[in-house]
Amino acid sequence: MSLTATSSGLRHTMWVLRGNPVTAIAGAAAILLALVAIFGPMLVPYDPVASDVPRALQPPSALHWAGTDQLGRDVFSRLIVATRLDLAIAVTAVSVSFVIGAVIGSLCGYVGGKLDRAVGRFVDVLMAFPLFVLAMAMVAALGNRVENIVIATAIINLPFYIRFARAEVNIRRNLGWVEAARACGDGHVSVVLRFLLPNVLPAMAVQMSLNLGWAILNAAGLSFIGLGVKPPTPEWGIMVAEGARFISTGRWWLVSFPGLALMLAVLCFNLLGDGLRDILDPRMRT
Amino acid sequence: MGTIGATLIRAGRRFLSSLPALFGVLVFTFLLMRVLPGDPAVFFASGPSAGKEEIEVVRKQLGLDRSLPEQLGIYLYDVGRGNLGRSMMTGQPVAKDLQQRLPASLELTLTALVIALIAAVPLGVLAALRPNSLIDHGVRLFCSLGVCVPTFVSGLLLIYVFYYLLGLAPDPTGRIDVFASVPPARTGFLMVDFLLAGDVEGWWAAARQLTLPAFTMALFVIAPLARITRASMLVSLGSDFVRTARSIGLSRWQIVVTYALRNAILPVITIAGIVFSTMLGANVLVEKVFSWPGVASYALDALLVSDYAPVQGFVLLMASIFVAVNLLVDVLYGIADPRATAA
Numbered sequence: 357m358s359l360t361a362t363s364s365g366l367r368h369t370m371w372v373l374r375g376n377p378v379t380a381i382a383g384a385a386a387i388l389l390a391l392v393a394i395f396g397p398m399l400v401p402y403d404p405v406a407s408d409v410p411r412a413l414q415p416p417s418a419l420h421w422a423g424t425d426q427l428g429r430d431v432f433s434r435l436i437v438a439t440r441l442d443l444a445i446a447v448t449a450v451s452v453s454f455v456i457g458a459v460i461g462s463l464c465g466y467v468g469g470k471l472d473r474a475v476g477r478f479v480d481v482l483m484a485f486p487l488f489v490l491a492m493a494m495v496a497a498l499g500n501r502v503e504n505i506v507i508a509t510a511i512i513n514l515p516f517y518i519r520f521a522r523a524e525v526n527i528r529r530n531l532g533w534v535e536a537a538r539a540c541g542d543g544h545v546s547v548v549l550r551f552l553l554p555n556v557l558p559a560m561a562v563q564m565s566l567n568l569g570w571a572i573l574n575a576a577g578l579s580f581i582g583l584g585v586k587p588p589t590p591e592w593g594i595m596v597a598e599g600a601r602f603i604s605t606g607r608w609w610l611v612s613f614p615g616l617a618l619m620l621a622v623l624c625f626n627l628l629g630d631g632l633r634d635i636l637d638p639r640m641r642t
Numbered sequence: 643m644g645t646i647g648a649t650l651i652r653a654g655r656r657f658l659s660s661l662p663a664l665f666g667v668l669v670f671t672f673l674l675m676r677v678l679p680g681d682p683a684v685f686f687a688s689g690p691s692a693g694k695e696e697i698e699v700v701r702k703q704l705g706l707d708r709s710l711p712e713q714l715g716i717y718l719y720d721v722g723r724g725n726l727g728r729s730m731m732t733g734q735p736v737a738k739d740l741q742q743r744l745p746a747s748l749e750l751t752l753t754a755l756v757i758a759l760i761a762a763v764p765l766g767v768l769a770a771l772r773p774n775s776l777i778d779h780g781v782r783l784f785c786s787l788g789v790c791v792p793t794f795v796s797g798l799l800l801i802y803v804f805y806y807l808l809g810l811a812p813d814p815t816g817r818i819d820v821f822a823s824v825p826p827a828r829t830g831f832l833m834v835d836f837l838l839a840g841d842v843e844g845w846w847a848a849a850r851q852l853t854l855p856a857f858t859m860a861l862f863v864i865a866p867l868a869r870i871t872r873a874s875m876l877v878s879l880g881s882d883f884v885r886t887a888r889s890i891g892l893s894r895w896q897i898v899v900t901y902a903l904r905n906a907i908l909p910v911i912t913i914a915g916i917v918f919s920t921m922l923g924a925n926v927l928v929e930k931v932f933s934w935p936g937v938a939s940y941a942l943d944a945l946l947v948s949d950y951a952p953v954q955g956f957v958l959l960m961a962s963i964f965v966a967v968n969l970l971v972d973v974l975y976g977i978a979d980p981r982a983t984a985a
Contacts, residue, residue, distance in 0.1 A: 481666030485961045488923025493957040497674040603798045606806045615795030622790040
């Protein structure tokens with residue numbers, strides 16, 4: 357990409373952002389989330405796993421902004437520290453399925469034939485499961501660990517990326533500029549990697565942002581039902597699960613704050629994904 | 643007559659084409675069981691202290707000494723006969739446990755689906771009738787937020803508001819009060835069984851118990867349903883046949899419902915399959931939050947004590963239901979749009 361293309365792209369992005377403040381806010385929120393994930397653990401006022409039983413189950417106050425849990429741990433500190441783990445799980449899972457899905461999908465779209473049919477069948481089988489149930493079964497089978505939450509979340513995301521990359525490559529593989537590349541002596545691998553994939557990546561990146569929110573919900577759901585993350589590790593899903601026991605006695609802060617954190621993170625990535633789609637592909641604007 | 647025949651043929655053809663996926667599901671569940679942690683033979687023998695010979699005997703009994711394809715064959719044969727193994731937790735055959743608990747899950751999921759449809763379709767239509775109005779923005783905001791709140795959080799917050807603060811909802815555990823009398827089980831659906839028994843009071847109690855979990859689940863899927871209804875209503879309202887209908891002076895109701903909505907409902911049916919997949923997943927979380935005695939909480943309980951046969955049976959059951967629902971959606975689509983059948 358030449359310099360002028362980059363700067364005009366940047367200018368276009370700024371123009372779109374000005375016209376679409378929601379995307380700008382979502383982008384800023386995403387950056388803030390990333391900063392919290394990186395620096396949060398250094399800045400929190402309390403140790404997220406240190407219990408202080410005399411101060412258990414206190415409602416939010418000036419000392420404890422989001423109250424304390426059943427062991428007297430500071431909910432606000434735990435929320436902040438949990439950001440890193442929650443984001444890391446979602447980002448890793450989505451990146452893994454993005455890379456694998458892009459490679460497999462574009463191969464299928466380019467080669468076609470038996471490989472395409474075989475992968476198609478595999479994708480059909482994955483899609484025949486309710487996806488959350490499939491993730492649950494995989495974590496149960498592979499072992500109750502955080503890595504396996506990542507793997508399970510990556511696998512249930514995989515069909516979408518494979519299908520997407522396959523379709524996009526398939527409609528392009530016989531276009532003029534691809535034939536030109538082949539005529540110039542480019543091998544198949546080079547054609548796929550240097551010409552086809554770069555054309556598909558932007559649209560897939562949008563998909564990635566939209567999927568991040570979904571991945572966060574899935575991972576939190578899995579840890580809510582007791583899979584993957586183990587207490588006392590701070591994680592939003594498990595914090596809700598621990599707070600659930602106290603909701604019928606009115607301790608609302610144990611559930612609301614981690615719930616709010618989850619909601620904001622998902623909302624931020626969803627809005628960002630919608631906005632990115634508008635910037636990259638104005639036709640799909642709704 | 644011709645249409646019914648065509649629909650039946652289409653249904654049959656779709657059923658045949660869903661068989662490979664169903665077979666794949668079976669193989670996949672089998673493989674999942676094979677990679678499950680631990681040696682089932684050690685597990686099924688009287689405990690970790692069991693002798694080597696004893697474990698070998700159990701291994702033979704379970705067929706674990708055979709080759710993988712042979713084992714797969716045995717597994718398929720067992721599933722074909724409805725034998726899903728035995729649960730260590732309840733000591734009963736898994737198939738029987740699932741059968742006993744399935745109605746509770748279905749009652750919850752179907753009620754939620756009905757609530758979601760009743761709420762989502764009018765919301766989508768209203769938003770599409772006045773694009774960029776206050777209603778439209780309200781619906782859009784609701785949809786954007788609705789997909790962001792995890793089911794387990796919204797369920798717990800509903801409990802907080804309606805049970806703790808307002809005292810309107812009953813104790814959020816289970817389908818029915820522990821001390822209440824259960825009607826004779828005819829269908830397994832409590833709402834139906836209470837009606838059949840003529841027990842209005844019991845019916846009311848069960849309905850109150852069902853309300854919060856069903857709404858929790860509905861909330862999560864109202865958003866995608868309303869969004870797609872709005873989008874396809876917009877297309878349909880802008881089309882020529884609606885303009886014609888308007889120009890010949892048909893009533894507003896007739897234009898919107900008979901003409902526009904009937905054409906706009908197709909995409910809604912198409913995503914119903916995806917929505918149902920989401921609901922079967924959300925069902926796990928909602929059953930956990932409300933201690934609902936359905937198949938999902940059964941599988942979760944089993945999972946926590948490393949009792950894998952129920953988990954496997956549950957996954958298989960969910961996948962089969964999902965395949966069946968997709969088939970149903972397909973057939974409905976053919977009925978709603980005769981062109982799909984003709985093609």
